[in-house]
Structure formats: structure tokens, C-alpha cells
Amino acid sequence: MTPPRTLYDKLVDAHTVADLDGAGGTVLLYIDRSVLNEYTSPQAFTGLREAGRPVWSPRSMLGVVDHVNPTTPTRSATMPDAGGAEQVAYFARNCRDFGIELFDVLHPLQGIEHVVAPELGFVLPGMAIAAGDSHTTTYGALGALGFGIGTSDIEHMLATSTVVYRRLKSLRVEVTGRLPTGVAAKDIVMSLIGRIGADGATGYAIEFAGEAISALSVEGRMTICNMSVECGARGALIAPDERVLAYLRGKPRAPSGELWERAAAGWLRLASDPDAVFHRTVHLDAQSVEPMVTWGTSPDQAASVLASVPDPAQEASDARRRDVARALDYMGLTPGTPLQDIRIDRAFIGSCTNARIEDLREAAAVLRGRRVAYGVRAMVVPGSSAVRRQAEAEGLDRVFAEAGFEWRQSGCSMCLAMNDDVLAAGERCASSTNRNFEGRQGAGGRTHLMSPAMVAAAAVCGHLADVRRLGV
Known part of the structure; x- marks a missing residue:
């Protein structure tokens, strides 16, 4: 009798091609699909070219330009710097030469890879997805095992549709x-x-x-x-349910007809015993749980918006005291300051974490009838061109514009300082992104993570604010 298994173990077992260590701890894992971008793929393609190897399964791959492209309100294929232009051009060449479908900057389905893949139905429950971006874990929301891999692993995956994988707890x-x-x-x-x-x-x-x-x-x-x-975590999963089926039904790359019925029945059985x-x-x-904001330079340096900046002296260990002190020095914050007293210079709604249509609707609900505070520059970057079109069809673009937000094109944008959307040194930003590391949004930039609705609240108040107090 098979012992009870978690959903994670079921997915790993279903994709194991070979047991590499004889104990199931390290396996050769089959990869169903992958999404490639212009930033993490160049070395992998160069390795294939030098070895004279083809891509094993081009149809299981999708290329998306998202990291280095500009998000100016008028779409442009011109990269803001020579390095970005070279990356995009080489990516286009690689996708063309190896037979991989590409959504370039001007493609109507272009967007952030982790937004585009689910909205297409390219990611389905039960799949194993590996890609050169750590936030590939996003796909666990659909009941797929998604995880990020490094450049050498990308090359191996392109050539074989497999990766060497160490099983997690x-x-x-x-x-x-x-x-x-x-x-x-x-x-x-x-x-x-x-x-x-x-x-x-x-x-x-x-x-x-x-x-x-x-x-x-x-x-x-x-x-x-x-x-x-x-x-x-290097993987995250939620068992698929009827909500997942409703989300996927009718997606362009999802199955249909009798194949859909058979697949959907199987997907609903994907769960831990x-x-x-x-x-x-x-x-x-x-x-x-209360509305959260970060005060430091790591996502775990976070607290309820009702709290105050912590005092390093109150930390239990020397290491923790040093970490908190360094974070506060970089962030320019004083212990004991109420978080809601922290003023901002910028407000950013976007990223693979929070730039889907639901996120934009929630932020717009806060902004409707309000204006961005004087001195705050605010911008919203939809997660994909499809999200942007849907938002415009719903009139959300007008809500953002009337509130004083810049309505921009899709891309990774100010999530990371890899394009022309960056913070200046010392600028403080309320951001719906996923990382607040030193320099993440620009050298010397200071990032406070929060939900899109909380970013909207901060934008109109001019400081970190509890969205609940705006009566939305």
C-alpha cells in the first residue's frame, strides 16, 4: 500500500525521470514548460550554440521580454541603454533560431512572465515549471510546482527538458x-x-x-x-479547486471540450492525502492579520501599519541588533517613530506580485474621488498588456489618471533597477513589489513593501497610512 503523500511529493514523484542518489533525495525531474526572459537566458543559449545542441522541446517554452524594457506611457521598442538593447536583440535571435515563441516588447500579449503565463493558460495544475526567476513559485497558486533555476540549469533544461533536482522538505x-x-x-x-x-x-x-x-x-x-x-521557500503550492477551474476555463492555451472535462476532473484530485x-x-x-508594511531592508522586517519603528536595543541577539541598526541607518528611520508618520516621495503599483487586474481594481477603489498628495510621484504599471487593456475597458486608467498616477505600459519596471524606472538616492517609495533590499529600486532608494490598496492610501496621504481609515 502506498504511504500517504503530500501534494508536493506527488508532483515530484510524477515528474521523476531517474533517482540519482538511490534514495529519492536527488532526482532528474521532467519539466513540462518554462518561461524565458531576456535577462537570465543569454548564457544558457550561448552554451547551446557552442555545444551545437538544439532545444529539446521548443513548443514547451515561451519567451517574454519584461525585465529591461521601458514602460513609458507610449509603447516603445527602444531600450533605455545599449546593454538592454543587446539583451533584447540576442533574446529575439535565440528564440528565432531555436524555434521558441516570443512575446517581444511590441507583442499584444507582452508582459511580466509570471503574469502572462497564467493568464494564457500556459501553466496548468499538476505541471512542473522551472524558469530563470525565483518568483516562478507564483504558479503554485494553480497547483503547479514552479521554482527558479540558475543559468547552467536553464541550459540543461533547454537541451533535455529536465533538471537535476533536490527534493525539499x-x-x-x-x-x-x-x-x-x-x-x-x-x-x-x-x-x-x-x-x-x-x-x-x-x-x-x-x-x-x-x-x-x-x-x-x-x-x-x-x-x-x-x-x-x-x-x-523554493516551492509553494495550493491544491487546485473550483476557483482554479473557473480561472483557467476558456484561457487561450488551456484545453477545451472533452479534453478539458477529463483534465479538470484530474486536477480536482490533486491534493495532499x-x-x-x-x-x-x-x-x-x-x-x-492587519495591513502590513516593511520598515527595513528585508521582507521579514515588517510590521502592522499601526506599529512603530523598532529599537535595535530591544533585540535579543547581537546579530539581530546589528541587522536592525543597519536597516534603520539605510532607511533613514528613527526608533519609536510611528510607521504612519513616515512620509513618501514615490508610490509604485506593479510587479509580478501585485499588478494583475484584481490588484488594479483594489487600488482604484481607494483612489476614486481622491488625489495623490502634493510632492508624491505615483505610477501604475500593469502586469501585462492584456491586463492594461482590460483595465482601460473598465475605466480604471481614468481613475488612476484623475488621481494623479502615471498610467504606463507593462513590464517589471520599478520592481528592480534594471530599466529606466528607478528611485533616486534617498527617495522613499511605497511599493507593491516583493523585495525591499538595499538598492533594489535604485541606488540609495528606500522601499516600503505593502499591498496595492495600501500603496494607494500612502499616495493620497503622502505618508504610510492604514487603508482602513479611508473608509474604502
């Missing part, structure tokens, strides 16, 4: 209860990261479950799975 995060009004999926995952630390899930794949998770939209689940990597044993379990009470 399993961590179950059960979120009970219902989220209060004004609290979002982003607040759940930020609360988790703050609780277990930036390395608290290192070596684990997380499975999220519980009433609060089941009640989330698929887009909210993507936010949670996307940011799971920020506590060290009731008596499956996890290596570790963490419980969160959704009703205790």
Missing part, C-alpha cells in the same frame, strides 16, 4: 478564519515572512491551506505563492 501553512475588511493576500504572506523570518522556509516547499486560503481569488493566491520565496505527514506546520489566524 514539506511545510504546511494553515491560515484559519476569514480576513478582516481592508486586509489582503499580501498581508497574509508578509505576516508569515515576518513571523518565521527571511530564511524560515529554507529547504522547504510550502503548502498553503485553510479557510482563508480557500476564500482567496486565484490572483490573491498568486501573490502568496510569489512571495513565499522571500522566506526561503488527508493523513499526509508534513515536516513542519505553521498556523496563522487570518482575523489577527
Whole structure:
């Protein structure tokens, strides 16, 4: 009799081509599909060219330009620097020569890879997806095992549709209860990261479950799975349910007709066995979660927006005191300052974490009838061209523009300083992104992570603010 297994183990077992260490700890894992970008793929393609190897399964790959492209309101294929232009040109050449479909800057389906792939139905439950970006964990929201890989692994994957994979331990995060009004999926995952630390899930794949998770939209689940990597997880999963089927039904690359019916029935059986044993379990009470913001330079340096800047002297260890002191020095913050007293210069809504249509709707609900505070520059970058068109069809672009936000084209944008959307040294930004590392949004830039609705609230108040107090 087969022992009870977690969903993670079921997916790994289903994709194992060979047991490499004789104990199932390191396996050769078959990869169903991958999304490539212009930034992390060049060396892998160069390796293939030098070895004279083809791509094993070009139809299982999708190329998307998203990292270095400009997001100016008028779409342009001109890169802001010579290096970016070279990356995009080489990526186009590689996709053409190796037979891989490409969504370039001017393609109507261009966007951030982790937004584009799900909205196409390119990622489906039960798949294993590996890609050269750590936030490939996003796809766990659909019941797919997604994880990031390095350049040498990308080359191996392109050539063989497999990767050498070390099996992870399993961590179950059960979120009970219902989220209060004004609290979002982003607040759940930020609360988790703050609780277990930036390395608290290192070596684990997380499975999220519980009433609060089941009640989330698929887009909210993507936010949670996307940011799971920020506590060290190399995989995140949520068992697919009827919400996932409703999300995928009718997507361009999803199956249809009888094939859909057969696939959907199988997808609903993708779940951990009731008596499956996890290596570790963490419980969160959704009703205790409050709107979260980061105050430091790591995603785990976060607190309720109602809290104050921590005092390094109150930390339990010398290492922790040094970390907090360094973060506060970089962020230019004084211990004891109420977080809501921290003024901002910039507000950014975008990224693979929070730039889907649901995110834009929630931010627009806060901004409707309000104006961005004097001295704050605010911008919104839809996660894909399709999201941008849908938002315009709903009139959300007008809401953002009337509030004083710049309405821009899709791309990674100010999530990372790899294009022309960057913070100046010392500028402070309320951001819906996933990382607040030193220099992440620009050398000397200071980033406070939060949900899109919280970014909107900060933009109109001119400082970090509790969105619940705006009565939305």
C-alpha cells in the first residue's frame, strides 16, 4: 500500500525521470514548460550554440521580454541603454533560431512572465515549471510546482527538458478564519515572512491551506505563492479547486471540450492525502492579520501599519541588533517613530506580485474621488498588456489618471533597477513589489513593501497610512 503523500511529493514523484542518489533525495525531474526572459537566458543559449545542441522541446517554452524594457506611457521598442538593447536583440535571435515563441516588447500579449503565463493558460495544475526567476513559485497558486533555476540549469533544461533536482522538505501553512475588511493576500504572506523570518522556509516547499486560503481569488493566491520565496521557500503550492477551474476555463492555451472535462476532473484530485505527514506546520489566524508594511531592508522586517519603528536595543541577539541598526541607518528611520508618520516621495503599483487586474481594481477603489498628495510621484504599471487593456475597458486608467498616477505600459519596471524606472538616492517609495533590499529600486532608494490598496492610501496621504481609515 502506498504511504500517504503530500501534494508536493506527488508532483515530484510524477515528474521523476531517474533517482540519482538511490534514495529519492536527488532526482532528474521532467519539466513540462518554462518561461524565458531576456535577462537570465543569454548564457544558457550561448552554451547551446557552442555545444551545437538544439532545444529539446521548443513548443514547451515561451519567451517574454519584461525585465529591461521601458514602460513609458507610449509603447516603445527602444531600450533605455545599449546593454538592454543587446539583451533584447540576442533574446529575439535565440528564440528565432531555436524555434521558441516570443512575446517581444511590441507583442499584444507582452508582459511580466509570471503574469502572462497564467493568464494564457500556459501553466496548468499538476505541471512542473522551472524558469530563470525565483518568483516562478507564483504558479503554485494553480497547483503547479514552479521554482527558479540558475543559468547552467536553464541550459540543461533547454537541451533535455529536465533538471537535476533536490527534493525539499514539506511545510504546511494553515491560515484559519476569514480576513478582516481592508486586509489582503499580501498581508497574509508578509505576516508569515515576518513571523518565521527571511530564511524560515529554507529547504522547504510550502503548502498553503485553510479557510482563508480557500476564500482567496486565484490572483490573491498568486501573490502568496510569489512571495513565499522571500522566506526561503523554493516551492509553494495550493491544491487546485473550483476557483482554479473557473480561472483557467476558456484561457487561450488551456484545453477545451472533452479534453478539458477529463483534465479538470484530474486536477480536482490533486491534493495532499488527508493523513499526509508534513515536516513542519505553521498556523496563522487570518482575523489577527492587519495591513502590513516593511520598515527595513528585508521582507521579514515588517510590521502592522499601526506599529512603530523598532529599537535595535530591544533585540535579543547581537546579530539581530546589528541587522536592525543597519536597516534603520539605510532607511533613514528613527526608533519609536510611528510607521504612519513616515512620509513618501514615490508610490509604485506593479510587479509580478501585485499588478494583475484584481490588484488594479483594489487600488482604484481607494483612489476614486481622491488625489495623490502634493510632492508624491505615483505610477501604475500593469502586469501585462492584456491586463492594461482590460483595465482601460473598465475605466480604471481614468481613475488612476484623475488621481494623479502615471498610467504606463507593462513590464517589471520599478520592481528592480534594471530599466529606466528607478528611485533616486534617498527617495522613499511605497511599493507593491516583493523585495525591499538595499538598492533594489535604485541606488540609495528606500522601499516600503505593502499591498496595492495600501500603496494607494500612502499616495493620497503622502505618508504610510492604514487603508482602513479611508473608509474604502
